[in-house]
Amino acid sequence: MVWRGSSSPRDRIFACLVYMIPLLEALPYGAYLFSQLPILGTLILIPLAPFMMVNGVISSFPFGRLILFFVLLLAVVRNPRFRHFLRFNTMQALFLSIALFLIEIVRGLLGISLVFLESSNSLMGLAISNLLFFVFFGASVYSIVQCALGRYPEFPIVSDAAYQQVPY
Numbered sequence: 636m637v638w639r640g641s642s643s644p645r646d647r648i649f650a651c652l653v654y655m656i657p658l659l660e661a662l663p664y665g666a667y668l669f670s671q672l673p674i675l676g677t678l679i680l681i682p683l684a685p686f687m688m689v690n691g692v693i694s695s696f697p698f699g700r701l702i703l704f705f706v707l708l709l710a711v712v713r714n715p716r717f718r719h720f721l722r723f724n725t726m727q728a729l730f731l732s733i734a735l736f737l738i739e740i741v742r743g744l745l746g747i748s749l750v751f752l753e754s755s756n757s758l759m760g761l762a763i764s765n766l767l768f769f770v771f772f773g774a775s776v777y778s779i780v781q782c783a784l785g786r787y788p789e790f791p792i793v794s795d796a797a798y799q800q801v802p803y
Contacts, residue, residue, distance in 0.1 A: 642720040642785045650724035650782040653707065657731035658775035659683065659690045663749060665768035667761060704729060712801060719801060724782055727790070727797040728775075734793075735771055 642650070662683070669676030680687075693699040711717055711725045742749075751757060752764040774790065781788035788794070 642718060646718050646721045647782055647785055650721050651779045653711075653725045653728040654731075654775045654778045654782070655683075655686050655690075656703075656728055657735060657771055658779075659686060660732060660735045661768055661771035661775065662687075664752070664764045665772065666749075666764075667752075668765055668768060704732070715803075719803065720782075720785075720787070722801045723787065723797055724778070726800050727778065727788065727793055730793045730796055731771060731774060735767075738767065 662680075665676075665679075669680070693703055696702070707725055707729060712722050712729070714722070742752075747760075749764075752760040774793075778788035
């Protein structure tokens with residue numbers, strides 16, 4: 636949806652960077668897949684290594700991810716000085732991250748560990764783990780490509796919610 640205005644190269648770069656948050660949060664769900672297909676792990680994990688280090692530093696602080704969430708929400712999404720393109724994509728990336736966080740909460744409440752999901756004894760666990768990885772990793776990669784092209788990435792429910800939060 637380019638009709639909302641143009642996007643500068645700087646806006647495109649920053650919009651791509653915010654999608655690293657859900658992309659990196661989806662990586663643990665692909666651990667079994669990476670162990671079975673080492674070339675896939677190499678192709679995905681090596682280019683993401685610098686971002687994984689930054690993510691590790693942020694996660695090492697108490698409430699580091701929560702602080703990052705509120706910084707992005709209050710300093711970018713709620714700031715009208717930024718263009719709609721950047722604010723919308725930041726909000727959409729935060730919604731993807733929230734969805735993964737809610738999945739982690741449900742997984743924790745049900746007592747399902749990530750090790751159980753990735754064990755080769757549980758076909759259902761493997762299917763759920765791989766599905767979560769492909770959905771969130773794919774959504775993040777799709778969004779990064781669309782942002783790099785200057786287009787708005789559209790997802791049925793997530794984009795509608797992001798538009799409600801960033802209407803102008």
